[in-house]
Amino acid sequence: MLAIIPDPADTQSGVAAKALDVWLAYELRRAGFEPDAVWPRAKHPRVIPTDISALLDSLRPRKDADSLRARLEGPNPPAGIVSANANILGLNYIKQVDVVMSSWATGPEILISTKRMDAAFGKNAANRIEEANGDAKNLRGRHPMAALGFAFGLRSTAFTEDASSAQWLVDQLQKLNRETDAYDAVGLIVPDYQVPGWVTEHDSLRPEPGELDPLDEPGADDVEPEPAEIPLLDLRLGSLPKVTVRDDLTPDDLSPATFLASIVNYVLDASPITMHPEARRRAGRPFIEPRARG
Incomplete structure (x- = not known):
């Protein structure tokens, strides 16, 4: 928590x-x-249609799936496909x-x-x-x-x-x-x-x-920027207080x-x-x- x-x-x-x-x-x-x-997903992009995920999993050879996944999860995904919000x-x-x-x-x-x-x-x-x-x-x-x-x-x-x-x-x-x-x-x-x-x-x-x-x-029209590296992440995490x-x-x-x-x-x-x-x-x-x- x-x-x-x-x-x-x-x-x-x-x-x-x-x-x-x-x-x-x-x-x-x-x-x-x-x-x-389930959205938000655990990783970027936070919203991706399940049919797109199924397509990626079914593509052969794997390099095609990897290339398409890299484009969808990169900083400039195709508009209207993935989103930061539902x-x-x-x-x-x-x-x-x-x-x-x-x-x-x-x-x-x-x-x-x-x-x-x-x-x-x-x-x-x-x-x-x-x-x-x-x-x-x-x-x-x-x-x-x-x-x-x-x-x-x-x-x-x-x-x-x-x-x-x-x-x-x-x-x-x-x-x-x-x-x-x-x-x-x-x-x-x-x-x-x-x-x-x-x-x-x-x-x-x-x-x-x-x-x-x-x-x-309605739809996946907004694009979440690719997460940037957080400065001093370990130090900041270590400074967080205990929570119950x-x-x-x-x-x-x-x-x-x-x-x-x-x-x-x-x-x-x-x-x-x-x-x-x-x-x-x-x-x-x-x-x-x-x-x-x-």
């Missing part, structure tokens, strides 16, 4: 919030879902969704939105809940079969520095979790860490995303384990026994291996 805290030397990059997305995607892959179908068309507008599992054959199967607050907890708490409700209606309206989730990261100091706001947020998340026409799962993650002297006044370490042009078509997750501050119905189990079970319940065999095996469910295509 070290990755869910921000780098003290880089508080405004959004790395902390994106790390929460990366961790959730990692847990979905650990549950047995197809790695390239932009999903909802009922009324396009929404950048933080954690997604999708393929051409199934459409979106998992849509998880994440928010994070590490300081100034009462400043925009109501706005975060209102945004969550609006996003749920928009995404649910077009993708009723997808497992829809909302994960909220709230630093543990909220419960001592602004206990009223923290308790209000927990109560609102529980109410949101009980709504029958909103999310299938709502989770609360409470990281505990101490880094004196650098936490800013911003209520969230994720910069607000720029508005999407409503006339743009405060399960005692999280109600059982909002715990990360309950949240992830609900998302996984929703997907398996909504799909045929021939799909997601590895996830079914890990969950102790019956499954049928799909027949190989000859």
Whole structure:
């Protein structure tokens, strides 16, 4: 869980919030879902259609696949093929969704939105809940079969520095979790860490995303720059503080384990026994291996 805290030397990059997305995607892959179908992927580019991955794996000779993969994963991939973010068309507008599992054959199967607050907890708490409700209606309206989730990261100091706001947020998340026409799962993650002297006044370490042009078509249109080497990476990693997750501050119905189990079970319940065999095996469910295509 070290990755869910921000780098003290880089508080405004959004790395902390994106790390929460990366961790959730990692847990979905650990549950047995197809790695390239879960976005963000563990490596650049973060979003790549599963059909493109299947094409790369099927190309012979291997040098053709390696050449094409190098182009897709390089600094200047073809426009509209890979992306840094997953932009999903909802009922009324396009929404950048933080954690997604999708393929051409199934459409979106998992849509998880994440928010994070590490300081100034009462400043925009109501706005975060209102945004969550609006996003749920928009995404649910077009993708009723997808497992829809909302994960909220709230630093543990909220419960001592602004206990009223923290308790209000927990109560609102529980109410949101009980709504029958909103999310299938709502989770609360409470990281505990101490880094004196650098936490800013911003209520969230994720910069607000720029508005999407409503006339743009949804798809993989933005290109993530190839990651650059991070100066003094080992030193910066070594300076990060120890972090724990405060399960005692999280109600059982909002715990990360309950949240992830609900998302996984929703997907398996909504799909045929021939799909997601590895996830079914890990969950102790019956499954049928799909027949190989000859």
